[in-house]
Amino acid sequence: MLAEAALYLDDPDFRRNALVESLANPKNTYSRQRLDAYALKTQGWDLLPEWNPQSVPATTAMAGELRAHRPLALDPATPRLWDGKRPTTMAGWVALGREVFFGYPLRVEIFMNWALEHPDVGERVGVKPAADGTYPGVRLFSDVRGRTALGITCAICHASVDDRGHVVVGDARRAFDYGALRLAYHADTLVPVDPDLARRMKTWGPGRADVTEDDDEDPVAIPDLWGLRHQSALTQAGTIKHAGPTVLAIRQETQLLHSNHQKIRPPRELAYALALFLYSLEPEARAVASASETKLVPRGEELFAAECKACHSNAALGGPPIPAERVGTDRALAFGGARGTGKYRPPALVRVSAAAPYFHHGAVPTLEDVLSPARLEPTYARSPLGKGAVAGHAFGTDLPAPDRAALVAYLRSL
Ligand code: HEC
Ligand code: HEC
Numbered sequence: 001m002l003a004e005a006a007l008y009l010d011d012p013d014f015r016r017n018a019l020v021e022s023l024a025n026p027k028n029t030y031s032r033q034r035l036d037a038y039a040l041k042t043q044g045w046d047l048l049p050e051w052n053p054q055s056v057p058a059t060t061a062m063a064g065e066l067r068a069h070r071p072l073a074l075d076p077a078t079p080r081l082w083d084g085k086r087p088t089t090m091a092g093w094v095a096l097g098r099e100v101f102f103g104y105p106l107r108v109e110i111f112m113n114w115a116l117e118h119p120d121v122g123e124r125v126g127v128k129p130a131a132d133g134t135y136p137g138v139r140l141f142s143d144v145r146g147r148t149a150l151g152i153t154c155a156i157c158h159a160s161v162d163d164r165g166h167v168v169v170g171d172a173r174r175a176f177d178y179g180a181l182r183l184a185y186h187a188d189t190l191v192p193v194d195p196d197l198a199r200r201m202k203t204w205g206p207g208r209a210d211v212t213e214d215d216d217e218d219p220v221a222i223p224d225l226w227g228l229r230h231q232s233a234l235t236q237a238g239t240i241k242h243a244g245p246t247v248l249a250i251r252q253e254t255q256l257l258h259s260n261h262q263k264i265r266p267p268r269e270l271a272y273a274l275a276l277f278l279y280s281l282e283p284e285a286r287a288v289a290s291a292s293e294t295k296l297v298p299r300g301e302e303l304f305a306a307e308c309k310a311c312h313s314n315a316a317l318g319g320p321p322i323p324a325e326r327v328g329t330d331r332a333l334a335f336g337g338a339r340g341t342g343k344y345r346p347p348a349l350v351r352v353s354a355a356a357p358y359f360h361h362g363a364v365p366t367l368e369d370v371l372s373p374a375r376l377e378p379t380y381a382r383s384p385l386g387k388g389a390v391a392g393h394a395f396g397t398d399l400p401a402p403d404r405a406a407l408v409a410y411l412r413s414l
Contacts, residue, residue, distance in 0.1 A: 001245050003092065008246045009086070009268050012046065015039040022240050022247045025341045026320070030239055032387065034254055037262075045257055051264035054078040055103045055141035057134035058150055063116040074140055074148045086269050090276065095321030098276020100270045101169070105141045105151030106259035111178075112138050112150040116183040121184050126175030126206065127156070131165030137173075137334070144263050154274075157209070157222045165399065170281035172222040172355070174207035205384060208362050209277060219330040221362035224355055227316025227348035229279040236360040237333050238345040248275035283351045286413075291407045300410025303403055307396050316348035327361050328392030353412040357383075363390045365413050372406040373397045 007014045016039035023031040037044035052075060062072055081103050087093045115122035116135065122128055129135050132357040134342035137156025143149050160171040179314030186193040203219070204210065210219040220236055228248070234240040240251055253271035257264065289297075304312075324334035334344055344360060358364040363385050369375050376394060381387045396407055 002088075002093075004244060004246055005086075005093075005272050008249055008272055010347050012039045015246070016244045018243070019250050022243065022250065024233065024238055024343075026240055028239070028336075028340050029338045033258070035249075038250070038254060045254075045262070045265055046250065046264040047259060048262065049092055051144060051260070052080045052084070052267055052270075053103075053141050054393035055105060055139045055151075057102070057136075058112070058138035058140055059135070060129050060133045062140060063119065063129075063135075066113060066117040070146060070228060072150070074142055075319050078142075079105060082267060082270060086097065087273065093273045093276040094280045096270070097273035097275070097280075098169075100266075100274045101154045101277055102136065103139055104153055104256060104266060104270060104274075105139055105143070106153060106256065107151055107261065108143055108149040109138075109152045110150075110176055111181050111185050112152060114188070115181055116150070118184075118188075121181065125177040125181040125184070126161075126173055127164065128161055130161050130167045134321065135168050136161060139413060158225055168284060170225040170278075170283070172207060172224050174222065176209075176222070177204070177206040178209045179204035180206075203385075205362075207357070218336045218338070220333055220360050221357065224283075225278055225281050226283050226350035227314075227318060228281070229343070230314045230316040230379065231318045231348065232268065232314070232346045233321050235339055236345060237336070237339050237341050238343045239339040239341060245275045245279070248256040248278065252278075283354075286351065286353075289409070289412060293412065296406040297413050299403075300406035300408070300413075303396075303399070303407050304410055307399070307407075311346045311395075312349060313346075314348075316350050317346075318322045319346040321345040328394065329390075330361050330363070330392070333360050349411065349414050352414055359390075359393065361385065367408045368404070369406060371396045371399070 018205050019034055019038050024403060025031060026035065040046055056074065056078055061374060065072055078336060081099055082096065087096055115125060115127040127135065136159050137153050139151055139153055140148065140153050157173055157176060159167055159169045160173045161167055183198060183201055208219045208221050223236065232242055234242045234251060240247060242248065249271040252274045256266045281385050311319050311322055321341065324331055324342055324344050327344045329344065334340055334342055353367060356365055358370050364370050364375060365382055365384060369382060376381055376397060378389050380389050383390050
């Protein structure tokens with residue numbers, strides 16, 4: 001991985017090849033935007049200025065300033081995020097990647113001013129401070145034009161903050177309700193919002209967002225980032241063939257420059273560092289199961305090998321993408337214009353017990369319900385997305401109840 005760094009960083013032809021090879025469906029918007037602009041040397045995104053931002057964590061003290069209607073100021077002596085030195089060790093790359101994950105702004109986000117100024121709104125939508133008084137995922141920074149603003153980073157969606165203010169990096173922030181935050185802002189400020197967008201944002205709910213820029217309605221659940229290095233495809237629709245760190249670095253490089261409205265690009269060292277940091281993420285220790293549940297685990301593991309492992313096949317129990325018809329869940333994301341490939345990728349099942357609600361659309365509230373035949377009936381009323389059957393992924397639902405209980409016990413042990 002360290003040797004690949006030099007190729008990615010210094011050789012545009014290597015980057016271009018890696019990009020072209022990685023796109024599962026060259027025709028979707030995601031692919032076309034990248035094919036049109038990435039690693040072209042004399043045109044496109046290679047010509048963008050590199051941006052190494054000044055950025056500090058947003059804090060409860062800043063929230064107080066906002067409530068007092070005082071402007072937030074960034075000390076002009078704030079060092080840049082990166083000292084400009086290319087790391088030489090894995091530990092050095094991972095440490096730099098962590099800085100990027102928490103500190104590199106994706107864009108100015110006026111809604112975060114609103115969340116910090118109104119702690120009740122912030123708390124309700126999952127934007128809250130950690131025990132150290134910082135808001136993970138929210139930064140005060142000097143934007144591309146030198147204006148001071150609050151912005152969001154990876155950590156707003158991909159790190160959780162529990163009731164004691166403890167931060168779990170890589171855990172999806174399932175309390176984050178981006179749609180509700182934006183709607184609260186528009187309701188309170190009377191700044192107009194497109195009614196169609198408002199209707200859509202209401203349907204997102206916590207832990208889901210529509211991260212594409214198309215007109216399709218395909219909000220997806222924020223995924224945990226465990227076991228990424230074992231996945232041969234990235235994103236829930238398997239948009240990217242994942243051969244190694246260069247591919248993930250390209251994803252992150254293009255995400256950062258795209259979300260910053262293609263005005264700048266991150267130094268590539270930061271994208272590579274982010275990739276190695278993501279590979280390093282591990283979940284925290286799991287709660288100890290009851291003795292009666294532990295007894296069921298071996299039987300569950302046997303059943304999993306027979307019923308599930310054909311698809312959930314790699315070391316993280318994810319696997320290569322499967323045609324969406326075969327999986328049978330809601331088709332919108334798999335066939336969406338933005339990232340669609342006609343497939344869904346089996347997600348990693350690391351800490352799957354803590355990953356509810358399930359499937360790419362977050363439609364099923366418990367593991368019991370994933371395996372329950374009742375979920376497939378029109379009378380099903382437990383989905384967070386509303387009453388009615390949640391179709392698809394019927395694997396295991398035809399097993400006798402004791403077998404399903406054993407499978408659930410096994411899944412909880414992961
Ligand atoms: C607004 C919330 C949000 C932010 C901010 C965000 N992500 Fe994500 N991320 C998502 C969602 C939703 C998905 C699922 C997309 C899909 O599967 O199509 C995702 C998917 C991913 C994946 C693919 C995971 C997999 O299982 O294949 C990676 C890697 C990732 N994000 C990393 C990052 C990094 C690094 C950043 C910061 C540069 C970031 N994300 C910022 C919401 C977010
Ligand atoms: C034919 C391939 C295939 C088989 C067989 C299969 N799965 Fe899956 N699994 C998938 C795919 C693809 C997804 C993602 C579907 C989606 O999000 O729409 C998935 C998703 C899941 C999820 C949701 C995880 C999350 O974080 O949302 C769980 C849990 C799961 N599978 C468990 C099982 C179990 C248990 C079995 C065996 C009884 C099984 N799977 C058999 C392909 C398969």
